[in-house]
Amino acid sequence: MSNLPKGGSFLFGQTNPQDIFTPEDFTLEHNMIYRTTAGFVNDSILTRMDELESKKEGLIRELLEAAGELGLNGADIPEDYDGMNMDKISITIIAECIGRSGSFAMTHGGQTGIGSMPIVMFGSNEQKKKYLPGIVSGKKVGAYALTEPGAGSDALSARTRADLSPDGNYYILNGTKQFITNAGMADIFIVYAKIDGDKFTAFIVDGDSNGLSTGVEEHKMGIKGSSTRSVIFEDVKVPVENLLFEIGKGHVVAFNILNLGRYKLSANALGNAKYALELAATYANDRKQFGTPIANFGLIKEKLAEMAIRTYVAESMVYRTGGLLENILHSLDTSGDDGGQIAAKGIEEYAIECSMNKIFATEVQAYSVDEGVQIHGGYGFSSEYTIERLYRDARIYRIFEGTNEINRVLIPSTLLRRAAKGDLPLQEAIEKLKGEIRSGDLIREGEAGLVQAAKDIFLLTMGAGLQKYGKDLQKNQEIVGRLADMAIRAFAMESAWLRAQKAVANEGEAKAKLKLSMARTYINAVVGLLEYSAKETLAALAEDEELASLLEDLQRLTKYTTRNTVALRQEIAAAISESGKYVV
CATH class of the missing domain: 1.10.540.10 (Acyl-CoA dehydrogenase/oxidase, N-terminal domain)
Structure with a gap:
């Protein structure tokens, strides 16, 4: 390890x-x-x-x-x-x-x-x-019962209560859970309740337990075929042997499970984005206006290309992270009775990457289904076409497994916590960058240079945030959210570029051409967004001469020659149209 x-x-x-x-x-x-x-x-x-x-x-x-x-x-x-x-x-x-x-x-x-x-x-x-x-x-x-009417993102404020029975054989549960997937047919519920009103603990509850009931099915915007109900516990007896893990350690169970849940959700979103692109490309090839398939029109080409580019980047991130998770789990001895807990701890090492994947992939999915509807035109608004369902179904992905806002807060806060423990060299990296800027020792050429520039932009801005707020930086969500986006984009840019470079080394540049084009287009398009976000954030962190100095430093980090991304997108769109689906 x-x-x-x-x-x-x-x-x-x-x-x-x-x-x-x-x-x-x-x-x-x-x-x-x-x-x-x-x-x-x-x-x-x-x-x-x-x-x-x-x-x-x-x-x-x-x-x-x-x-x-x-x-x-x-x-x-x-x-x-x-x-x-x-x-x-x-x-x-x-x-x-x-x-x-x-x-x-x-x-x-x-x-x-x-x-x-x-x-x-x-x-x-x-x-x-x-x-x-x-x-x-x-x-x-199975079903997972964590959310309550008054406890969503703030899961630890749950009010469902568990009290030990006088004979010591049962915990008696009372409370209500809300928006529980599979609730209408679940045989097994993972339920979180507070023993004696204060010890947050996980339980396994049988679905046929006396006193357990469910509300009516929620009338949802999308994912209509899945069961979503409230779950009500009225003096439900749960055998003491169904207490899961340890008393008062329910948060350990909940948060570790969410790491893996977020990662799997990003893979779900990736598959959905590919499906949206397939539907859109097929329709664009078939639909004719002015005597030609709409796939031949420049603005439709741009949409197909951008859907493919973002999907490629998400795919690169997801499987890169999958490799990290596999490697760390392979390095651990999980053969003992506590093997599951050891595995959970291993997965927690990449909690930052799991959150980044969840945010990026679900937002790629949202973009893809939206553009898919647009390419379908009026037909995209009709329930006769599959893309309409994908559009509705996709909306929930940015909400559950921790909203994307919550995950954005988690990324910088986890980085800061680990840096404080000495696990990550955050302050050292910030000081090193300052020295490089002062000495003029900055070489940021080509896409590899822009990837490094993205990391440097994050470090420069994080340094300014720590300079102003110190440990209280985490309380300023507008700043933290922008820092999270910078980190996500840096990971996205690097994952796309590393994958393309690996393909060039292993297959040759000719076979890797489409991957290179997708990576180059994404990197060149996003670095400008990073620069703007950094300017906006620095203006909130500094004033007058200090701000001018920071903006001057930022300018040194972002000197580059822009590629012809219009031509690159045309090349990508041609490949997508020819195949009628996502290809790399």
Whole structure:
């Protein structure tokens, strides 16, 4: 583990392209899993989407059991409990392919992620034996009950209460949870409650428990085929052996599970963005106006190209992070009874990257479905066309698993906390950059130089923030949010460029041409946005001579010659139109 990069360390050094994982590194087994999962989604789910959206009785369970037969429910679960115990790349592939499946993706995510991973990582051996095989087969449905009417992002303010019964055999739960996915059919609930009103603790609650009831189905904007209800606990008796992990350690369970949940959600969003691009490219090829396919019009080309570019960047980030997660888990001994907790700690190392992926991929998804509707024109607003459903379904992705705003706050605050512990050289990097600026020792040429410039812009701005606010910087969310965006864009730029460089080294420049074009276009387009954001932020952090000096330093970091990105986008759009889908 000591030789592996620390979470967030990409900001403070160079990464060898050969050290990152990319989709071009898929093994034969990975490709087989991709084909199997995509085939299941295309043949068994998308063909029945109307039935799914109308909540046909029993269909969700039928599909979950079919997924179970293919091994798609137990990818994260050890073989001792009937799971497949797949590597994190395989798990990412499954999540990406399932992302195309609309409402089913929500149900499956609740089943294989937040609804079961608390047991996988924090459950006792007896709890795992009792509950996990049913999750794997799909015969039991899992749900995660954290959110309450008055406790969303502030989960620790939950009011659901647990009190030990006089005989010491049960905890008695009272309270209400809200917006719970799979609630209408769940057999197993992961529930968070405060013992004696103050010890935040996780429990496994059977769905058929006396006193447990659910509200009516929520009438949602999208993901209509999934079950979303409130869950009410009225003197529900939970056996003491169903307490999950330790009393008062519910936050450890909840927050560690959310790291993996955010990562998987980013893979879901990636698959959905690819689907939107496929629908848009196919429609643009078929739809004719003024005697020619609209795919030949410049502004449609730009839309298709930009959808593809952002999807490529998201894909590069997601699988790079998947490689990080796989490497750290491979380095750990998870064979003991506490193996799940050790794995959770390993995943927590990359909490920053998980949050960055969640934000970036869900916002790429949002962009792609929106432009997909625009390319469809009036037909995109009609429910007869699939893109209309994708547009509605996508909106929730930026809200759950921690809103994108909450995740933006988490990124700089986690960096600052780790730097304070000595785990990341933040202050050293800021001082080093100041020295380089003063000495004029700055060489930022080509795309690799712009990637470094992005990191430098973040460090310059973070330094100004710390200079003004010190430890109180985290209280200024407008500044923190902009710093998060700078870090995300730096990671995005670097991931796209490293993938392209690895492809050039391994396949030759000719085969890697499209990847290079996508990376170059994204980097050149975004560096200007970074510069503007930094100016806006610095103006909020300094005045007069200090501000003038900071802006002068910023200007030194952002001297570059812009590429012809219009021509690059035309090249990318031509490749997308020719294939009718996302290609690299």
